[in-house]
Amino acid sequence: MEERLRVNPILCTGHGLCAELLPEAIQLDEWGYPILSDQPIPNELKKLARRAVTDCPALALMLVRDRSSS
Amino acid sequence: MTSATAFWFASRATGVISLVLFSLVAILGILVNRQGRLPGLPRFAVTGLHRNLSLLTVAFLGMHIVTAIVDGYAHIPWLSSVVPFTSGYERFWIGLGAVAVDLFAAVIVTSLLRDRLRPAVWRAVHWFSYVCYPVVVVHSMGAYKDLRSGWLLALTMATVFAVVTAIGYRVLDALAAVPRPGRVPEQLVLAEEVQADKAGSLR
Amino acid sequence: MTAAIRDVVTRDAATAGSEKPKPSGLPRLLPATGQPLELATHLQVHGAIPYRGGPRMLIHTIESAGLTGRGGAAFPTHRKLTAVADQKGAPVVVGNGAEGEPASDKDKMLLWSSPHLVLDGLQLAAETVGARKVHLYVHREPRLVQRLQSALAERATTGLDRLPVSLVTAPPRFLAGEASALASRVEGGPALPRFNPPRMSERGVNGAPTLVQNVETLAQLALISRYGPAWFRAIGTSAEPGSMLTTVQRANGCGEVTETAIGTPIAELLKLAEHPAQAVLVGGYHGAWLTPEQAKHLTLSNADLRPLGAAVGAGVLAALPADRCGLVESARVVQYLASESAGQCGPCLNGLPRIAATLWQLAEHRSAPAARDDLHRWSKLVERRGACHHPDGTVRFLRSALTVFADEVMLHETGRCSAGTYEPFLPIPATSPDHKDDWS
Numbered sequence: 001m002e003e004r005l006r007v008n009p010i011l012c013t014g015h016g017l018c019a020e021l022l023p024e025a026i027q028l029d030e031w032g033y034p035i036l037s038d039q040p041i042p043n044e045l046k047k048l049a050r051r052a053v054t055d056c057p058a059l060a061l062m063l064v065r066d067r068s069s070s
Numbered sequence: 071m072t073s074a075t076a077f078w079f080a081s082r083a084t085g086v087i088s089l090v091l092f093s094l095v096a097i098l099g100i101l102v103n104r105q106g107r108l109p110g111l112p113r114f115a116v117t118g119l120h121r122n123l124s125l126l127t128v129a130f131l132g133m134h135i136v137t138a139i140v141d142g143y144a145h146i147p148w149l150s151s152v153v154p155f156t157s158g159y160e161r162f163w164i165g166l167g168a169v170a171v172d173l174f175a176a177v178i179v180t181s182l183l184r185d186r187l188r189p190a191v192w193r194a195v196h197w198f199s200y201v202c203y204p205v206v207v208v209h210s211m212g213a214y215k216d217l218r219s220g221w222l223l224a225l226t227m228a229t230v231f232a233v234v235t236a237i238g239y240r241v242l243d244a245l246a247a248v249p250r251p252g253r254v255p256e257q258l259v260l261a262e263e264v265q266a267d268k269a270g271s272l273r
Numbered sequence: 274m275t276a277a278i279r280d281v282v283t284r285d286a287a288t289a290g291s292e293k294p295k296p297s298g299l300p301r302l303l304p305a306t307g308q309p310l311e312l313a314t315h316l317q318v319h320g321a322i323p324y325r326g327g328p329r330m331l332i333h334t335i336e337s338a339g340l341t342g343r344g345g346a347a348f349p350t351h352r353k354l355t356a357v358a359d360q361k362g363a364p365v366v367v368g369n370g371a372e373g374e375p376a377s378d379k380d381k382m383l384l385w386s387s388p389h390l391v392l393d394g395l396q397l398a399a400e401t402v403g404a405r406k407v408h409l410y411v412h413r414e415p416r417l418v419q420r421l422q423s424a425l426a427e428r429a430t431t432g433l434d435r436l437p438v439s440l441v442t443a444p445p446r447f448l449a450g451e452a453s454a455l456a457s458r459v460e461g462g463p464a465l466p467r468f469n470p471p472r473m474s475e476r477g478v479n480g481a482p483t484l485v486q487n488v489e490t491l492a493q494l495a496l497i498s499r500y501g502p503a504w505f506r507a508i509g510t511s512a513e514p515g516s517m518l519t520t521v522q523r524a525n526g527c528g529e530v531t532e533t534a535i536g537t538p539i540a541e542l543l544k545l546a547e548h549p550a551q552a553v554l555v556g557g558y559h560g561a562w563l564t565p566e567q568a569k570h571l572t573l574s575n576a577d578l579r580p581l582g583a584a585v586g587a588g589v590l591a592a593l594p595a596d597r598c599g600l601v602e603s604a605r606v607v608q609y610l611a612s613e614s615a616g617q618c619g620p621c622l623n624g625l626p627r628i629a630a631t632l633w634q635l636a637e638h639r640s641a642p643a644a645r646d647d648l649h650r651w652s653k654l655v656e657r658r659g660a661c662h663h664p665d666g667t668v669r670f671l672r673s674a675l676t677v678f679a680d681e682v683m684l685h686e687t688g689r690c691s692a693g694t695y696e697p698f699l700p701i702p703a704t705s706p707d708h709k710d711d712w713s
Contacts, residue, residue: 009618010468010660011189015105017114029654033619050185055117057102059189250616251465254626255709258612261626265634265641 002040003063011060018052018061077141082214084134089210091127093229095120096203100236104243128178163212166205173202295500300532301516302492303386312427315389322393323498328403329358331498338502339514344369344487345586347575353484354401356474360482363405367459368395370411370488371443373450374557375700376589379518380488382530384417388424394491397498399436402484408459413442444711447613451661452485463712465615466661489518508534513574519588524548536574543592550592552599552677557589558606559666561673596693599678600685604636609701610667621664624655638688
């Protein structure tokens with residue numbers, strides 16, 4: 001099952017935890033906001049991705065299931 | 071009147087530890103909210119510490135309740151730990167303890183389920199923490215008279231002072247905060263200044 | 274006067290539309306006389322509202338006519354109507370007259386001159402989807418609001434409207450007409466866009482299936498329901514039939530709202546032969562600049578414009594005269610767009626002001642050497658990272674400006690400019706000090 005990261009930009013206040021936990025898929029822009037990889041999360045990173053979603057203090061990060069890539 | 075059973079001592083000890091832990095958890099929670107950091111630790115460690123200490127608090131709180139009830143002297147029914155003001159012994163102070171347990175349980179359960187709840191719902195319940203804290207302090211000082219003097223009083227006051235300071239800081243920060251739509255003009259001015267600094271003289 | 278109107282309403286209810294001569298040519302939406310149409314005259318010209326007597330009955334007619342949304346997205350209207358009519362639960366209809374775009378006046382003009390066509394369309398759309406609540410969403414302009422209120426009152430007393438219409442005012446903001454901002458405002462909150470809202474047709478205002486239609490689309494619907502699909506298709510192209518309202522600003526500074534057939538050459542609308550331009554802006558401030566060479570061969574149709582990365586949108590066309598500086602004009606627009614950010618999303622809140630400031634510096638000959646790199650980097654940082662399309666539209670406008678005015682950019686980087694005057698050409702609203710808090 002393909003899972004991708006998605007962020008609610010209104011809820012996100014740039015805590016930056018997600019980028020610390022998952023630098024392979026999340027970078028911070030020059031203002032501290034997350035730039036998410038648009039690739040599906042590889043299996044070995046899924047656990048960390050789920051932790052990033054749970055740990056986001058603003059609950060802004062989500063893992064969404066995609067049927068296909070755009 | 072005092073009972074010298076081990077349970078009596080354990081109940082008081084775990085109660086004090088729970089109070090101190092709760093204070094630390096509250097301060098860490100405020101730190102997370104204000105995007106603060108602990109020196110040398112990554113950001114996810116601050117949230118991690120906040121969560122792990124809160125679970126430790128659950129453990130100590132559990133022991134505090136169990137030992138208080140198992141200590142037969144006071145005859146507190148099990149249900150009174152969650153249903154406020156139903157205990158025969160010290161009805162009011164124990165009742166406050168039950169109120170605190172209910173509020174705390176709501177916060178903990180919603181936090182364990184936080185990635186399944188709507189952010190607004192999780193956040194609304196988490197605000198109960200601010201109500202829970204004063205209830206915990208009042209319950210502690212009311213039910214355990216030794217907290218009202220000596221080093222235990224000093225300890226309690228120190229934790230209260232720390233938490234109140236943190237809350238004060240949180241409130242002041244929130245009052246000073248401009249709602250996001252209103253931050254646009256400030257950003258426009260800031261950007262102008264930043265770009266002016268960068269500008270070379272091309273003329 | 275009211276009794277006379279009631280007579281027309283009851284008399285024509287049985288033979289709605291069939292006795293009235295079909296208007297030929299243009300204008301269709303705007304009154305032929307140029308004077309705003311009062312209710313009595315409107316009924317004389319067009320007859321009573323041709324209610325169908327039940328839901329869905331108008332959908333096939335609208336499908337045959339090929340009507341698409343006139344609010345900018347050009348979505349097939351019959352599909353929207355069907356989507357909402359198919360939902361369980363009582364739908365809500367909102368007529369969107371809050372155009373937000375400073376360069377566009379067509380919705381205001383339509384609401385002022387032909388309010389009853391819009392209000393007819395609102396009732397017909399409501400009947401078609403089986404709605405119980407109807408709203409009309411317009412900017413907080415006192416004279417227009419007053420006019421609409423008296424038009425609605427008149428219709429209520431003569432029994433013309435089957436459903437009461439609630440007038441909802443929008444703040445004077447660029448994003449006020451955005452779909453989720455509209456829903457938020459109609460619900461009583463601020464007109465701020467929301468992130469990933471559910472589909473409006475399924476769960477819109479207060480969770481009800483919601484039909485949102487631009488006021489021009491509603492007016493077209495009101496005409497089609499009287500005169501039929503064949504009449505509607507008599508002008509325009511076969512892929513994009515009908516007329517549309519456009520706001521044109523020609524290079525001589527003269528601007529007007531004009532109704533035109535879709536597929537009319539842009540050069541004709543802007544009278545480029547008489548008033549040559551150095552560049553043409555198509556689609557308003559979230560649109561794109563084109564060169565005159567490009568514009569010469571294009572008609573006002575999505576078939577011509579989409580391949581170039583532009584779109585008909587809400588029909589905004591502006592021709593920049595040769596004596597202006599394209600860079601300065603664009604910098605003014607981008608500054609306006611930056612100040613109109615909702616400020617809800619970090620990338621937009623941070624990126625747009627920096628883009629605006631850098632572009633201004635370029636326009637004022639005081640830019641840093643890295644200005645173009647900064648603009649390029651920030652454009653990529655703000656695109657698609659907001660809850661709404663405000664940053665995307667701004668970047669589209671910016672990129673087209675840097676392309677079309679590339680020569681001007683090079684001049685400015687060496688401290689020169691080709692302009693004869695810096696007098697503002699494109700309309701930018703002045704803002705009051707309270708403006709930053711004004712979202713409701």
